[in-house]
Structure formats: structure tokens, C-alpha cells
Amino acid sequence: MVFKTIIEPFRIKSVERIRMTTEAERNQYLHDAHYNPFLLKSNQVVIDLLTDSGTSAMSSEQWAGIMRGDESYAGASSWQRMESAIQDLTGYPYILPTHQGRAAEHLLYTKIGGVGKVFISNTHFDTTRANIEYSGATAIDCPCPEGKYPEISHPFKGNIDTTTLLSLIEKYGAGNIAAVILTVTNNSGGGQPVSMANARDVHTICKKHTILFILDSCRIAENAYFIKHREAGFEGKTYREIAQEMYSLADGCVFSAKKDAFANMGGFLALNNLDLAVQCRTVLIITEGYSTYGGLSGRDMEAIAIGLEEIFDADYLHYRIKSTQYLADKLHKMGVPIMMPSGGHAVYIDAKAFYPQIPPHEYPGQALVCGLYKVGGIRCCEIGSVMFGKYDANGKLIPAAMELVRLAIPRRVYTQSHIDYVAETFEGLIETKEQVHGLRIVHEPPFLRHFTAHFEPVTLSSGVA
Numbered sequence: 001m002v003f004k005t006i007i008e009p010f011r012i013k014s015v016e017r018i019r020m021t022t023e024a025e026r027n028q029y030l031h032d033a034h035y036n037p038f039l040l041k042s043n044q045v046v047i048d049l050l051t052d053s054g055t056s057a058m059s060s061e062q063w064a065g066i067m068r069g070d071e072s073y074a075g076a077s078s079w080q081r082m083e084s085a086i087q088d089l090t091g092y093p094y095i096l097p098t099h100q101g102r103a104a105e106h107l108l109y110t111k112i113g114g115v116g117k118v119f120i121s122n123t124h125f126d127t128t129r130a131n132i133e134y135s136g137a138t139a140i141d142c143p144c145p146e147g148k149y150p151e152i153s154h155p156f157k158g159n160i161d162t163t164t165l166l167s168l169i170e171k172y173g174a175g176n177i178a179a180v181i182l183t184v185t186n187n188s189g190g191g192q193p194v195s196m197a198n199a200r201d202v203h204t205i206c207k208k209h210t211i212l213f214i215l216d217s218c219r220i221a222e223n224a225y226f227i228k229h230r231e232a233g234f235e236g237k238t239y240r241e242i243a244q245e246m247y248s249l250a251d252g253c254v255f256s257a258k259k260d261a262f263a264n265m266g267g268f269l270a271l272n273n274l275d276l277a278v279q280c281r282t283v284l285i286i287t288e289g290y291s292t293y294g295g296l297s298g299r300d301m302e303a304i305a306i307g308l309e310e311i312f313d314a315d316y317l318h319y320r321i322k323s324t325q326y327l328a329d330k331l332h333k334m335g336v337p338i339m340m341p342s343g344g345h346a347v348y349i350d351a352k353a354f355y356p357q358i359p360p361h362e363y364p365g366q367a368l369v370c371g372l373y374k375v376g377g378i379r380c381c382e383i384g385s386v387m388f389g390k391y392d393a394n395g396k397l398i399p400a401a402m403e404l405v406r407l408a409i410p411r412r413v414y415t416q417s418h419i420d421y422v423a424e425t426f427e428g429l430i431e432t433k434e435q436v437h438g439l440r441i442v443h444e445p446p447f448l449r450h451f452t453a454h455f456e457p458v459t460l461s462s463g464v465a
């Protein structure tokens with residue numbers, strides 16, 4: 001028989017207590033945290049959907065590996081294991097271990113970046129953009145048109161727009177393009193996948209113009225799932241073979257092991273080119289650590305090597321993508337406006353459509369984030385005008401293009417009943433949706449304000465900015 005129920009393909013060996021709280025307690029905690037869930041303590045949270053980064057549950061194999069970790073300074077067996085796991089997967093010979101993904105970005109992008117250089121990506125992740133701009137170079141996002149509209153359904157909304165890519169190469173000159181970076185899946189664009197056809201096109205364009213092609217491959221296993229099930233010609237391939245084919249098209253990759261390697265910390269840079277690897281390795285030794293551990297302890301490297309194998313398990317990937325879709329489908333059926341189709345690691349809610357009465361300068365996304373915490377103790381993240389809003393010369397808010405709220409799903413952490421509870425929280429929010437007001441910012445730092453800003457609820461909406 002064919003089962004409708006998809007079960008978690010693991011048993012639970014060790015558990016972590018969730019402290020249950022009352023709505024009255026949460027109202028107090030939220031008030032004390034200035035209505036910014038980043039300022040909450042983790043034991044005040046019932047279900048934590050703030051991020052999927054570094055929050056995975058490790059397997060008993062990974063914990064066993066942690067006990068085997070070899071902490072030798074040079075040439076540790078744990079390093080050899082991690083290095084060959086990455087070489088086997090990516091096909092790249094030169095592997096540089098780092099303490100997380102952004103450190104790998106820093107090594108490569110400061111080396112090839114600098115004033116006058118241009119990077120082009122489907123969408124630069126925020127640490128990617130920050131590293132590029134910090135070097136003095138320019139980062140240009142070039143997503144495919146379908147990726148810009150939450151309500152449009154398309155199998156590969158994460159693709160780069162190759163027509164615009166070609167015109168940008170024409171405009172800046174191939175010699176000034178430091179790299180084309182394909183982010184798979186496209187995190188900032190909603191965890192949407194990139195097709196193999198798109199990666200092949202980028203490969204051809206980069207070869208023709210002698211431009212470096214880098215994969216930001218933190219979620220390449222999740223991306224491979226979408227290719228196998230949505231792109232013709234890949235039905236018979238394994239997820240690992242699909243990932244290997246995509247790696248073979250690029251000249252190297254950056255990777256955060258906090259995503260598709262189930263590790264709590266770690267990352268790496270992997271390259272085809274020896275000269276470039278040698279230059280990056282010099283910076284690695286100065287800033288991260290010796291070349292056979294980077295910023296990592298032996299036990300971390302052991303966990304990453306094992307995680308990189310486990311992530312391609314077909315039963316796991318099926319459960320992973322289907323369980324994200326399960327939440328998306330439930331919310332969609334309840335009439336909650338979400339980004340369609342759902343991506344790999346998160347569900348994005350269109351807060352502007354959920355609370356049409358709240359104007360952008362009273363932050364509908366933040367209102368939803370606070371509502372989810374008050375009603376259900378759920379912590380999640382606003383991706384809208386709090387995160388990306390800017391002020392004009394008169395101090396008036398220039399809102400972000402979209403007011404989204406991200407529910408990121410940690411890997412192997414929550415069960416179906418936790419997710420049902422999240423959906424039920426929305427039922428509560430829908431009942432009182434019309435009476436909800438927004439918030440105003442009463443304190444903010446000059447950069448990355450979403451992490452530390454203080455808010456205050458507004459009781460009467462002013463309607464205009």
C-alpha cells in the first residue's frame with residue numbers, strides 16, 4: 001500500500017525540554033524584549049523557527065564521531081576524513097576549512113574583489129554581499145523575473161536571469177567581473193531552487209568570457225531534491241549525483257556546514273585552481289587557523305564529514321521537503337497568504353497581505369512576528385521593512401519591496417505535532433486579524449537594525465507615513 005502519512009525517518013534518542021509558557025508570561029517577556037524576538041531568551045520560546053542555521057539535530061553517528069575527533073594540530077585524521085568527504089562530493093581538489101560559511105566568503109571575496117570589481121548573483125546572501133562590499137567591490141542581484149513575485153508559481157524561482165547577466169557582462173566588461181555566484185537554493189529569494197539547465201547556462205557564459213563561477217552551495221542537497229522531481233532527465237539520478245553534476249559545472253564553492261551538513265558550526269571553501277587556493281590559504285592561516293583545521297576542532301570536522309553523507313539520504317530529503325510543504329499547504333488552505341510554491345528550508349508569509357490595515361511604516365511583518373510569539377510562543381524573523389527599510393533625506397521610511405515573515409525549519413528537530421501547533425497558532429491569529437495594529441521603532445542602531453532595535457506597539461494607526 002502507498003502511505004499518505006510521511007513519518008520522520010528517525011527515532012529520538014535524546015531529548016531537550018521545551019518550557020511551556022502562558023500567554024500572560026509571553027506578553028511580559030515580549031514587553032521586556034522591546035517587542036523584538038531577537039532579544040528573547042531561548043527558554044522563553046516554545047517553538048524556535050528563527051533560523052535553520054546551526055540548529056540541526058545531529059545523529060547518533062555524528063555524536064559518535066565527535067567522541068572520535070582527533071584534535072592534533074596538523075594532519076588530524078578528522079581533517080583527512082572531512083577533506084576526502086568534500087573532495088568526493090564536490091570533485092574540487094583544494095579544500096580550505098573555516099569556522100563558518102562567511103569566513104570562506106571572506107577568504108575568497110577579499111582576494112578576488114576590491115574596488116572596481118563586480119560580482120553577479122541570482123541573489124547575494126546578506127553575509128556574501130557584506131563581504132563583497134567590504135572589499136570595495138559591487139554586488140549585483142540578478143534573479144529571474146518569476147522570483148520577484150510571491151504569488152507566481154514556477155518550478156525554479158531561484159534561477160539567475162541569464163539575459164540580464166549577459167547585458168551586465170557587456171556593460172562592465174568581462175575582465176571586471178570577479179565572479180558569478182549561484183546561490184543554491186536561493187536563500188534570500190525564499191529558499192527557491194535553481195535548475196541544472198540554469199547552472200549549465202551560467203557555466204557556458206562564464207567559460208566563454210573567462211569569468212570565475214562559484215556555487216554558494218549551503219543547501220545543495222535540498223536543491224538536488226527539487227531537480228530530481230521537477231526537471232526532465234533527472235528522475236533516475238541520485239541526489240548525490242545531481243549535486244556532483246552541479247559542482248562539476250562551477251570552478252569552486254563556499255559552504256556553510258550549519259545548513260546541509262547538520263553541523264552546529266563549520267564551513268569550507270573548495271576550489272579547482274591551485275594558484276587561487278594558495279593565495280586564499282595564506283589568509284586562512286592568518287585569520288582562521290592552520291590549513292588542516294581552519295577555525296574548527298577535530299570533533300567538528302568529524303561531524304561535518306558524517307553530515308555531508310547523511311544529508312543525501314533519500315528518505316531524509318523526501319521527509320525534509322515534504323514536511324516544509326506540509327506547513328505551507330496547511331497555511332495556504334487556511335487562507336494565510338504565503339510565498340508559492342514553498343522552498344526547501346522555510347515558509348514565507350506575506351504580512352502585507354495578512355494585515356492590509358497596517359501601513360509599511362508600522363511594520364506589518366513585525367506585528368505578525370509579535371503575534372505568533374504572543375499567541376503560540378513561536379519565534380520567527382521579519383524579512384521586510386525592519387530588515388531592509390531605509391530612510392530618505394527627510395527621515396521618511398523607504399519601505400522594502402515585500403513585507404515577509406520567515407518560518408525557518410530546523411533539520412530533524414520538530415515533529416509533525418509541533419508543526420500542527422504552529423498552524424493552529426495561525427487559526428488564533430486569523431480570528432483577531434482585523435483588530436491588530438503595528439509598531440513603531442523607538443531605538444535603532446545605524447547598521448543591521450533588525451537584530452537589536454526596540455519597538456513599541458501603536459494603538460491607533462495613523463494611516464499615512
Ligand SMILES: *Cc1c(COP(=O)(O)O)cnc(C)c1O
Nearest residue numbers: 100101102125127187218256258
Ligand atoms: C548561511 C549562509 C551563508 C553564511 O554562512 P554562515 O555559516 O552563517 O557564516 C552564506 N550563504 C548562504 C546562502 C547562507 O544561507
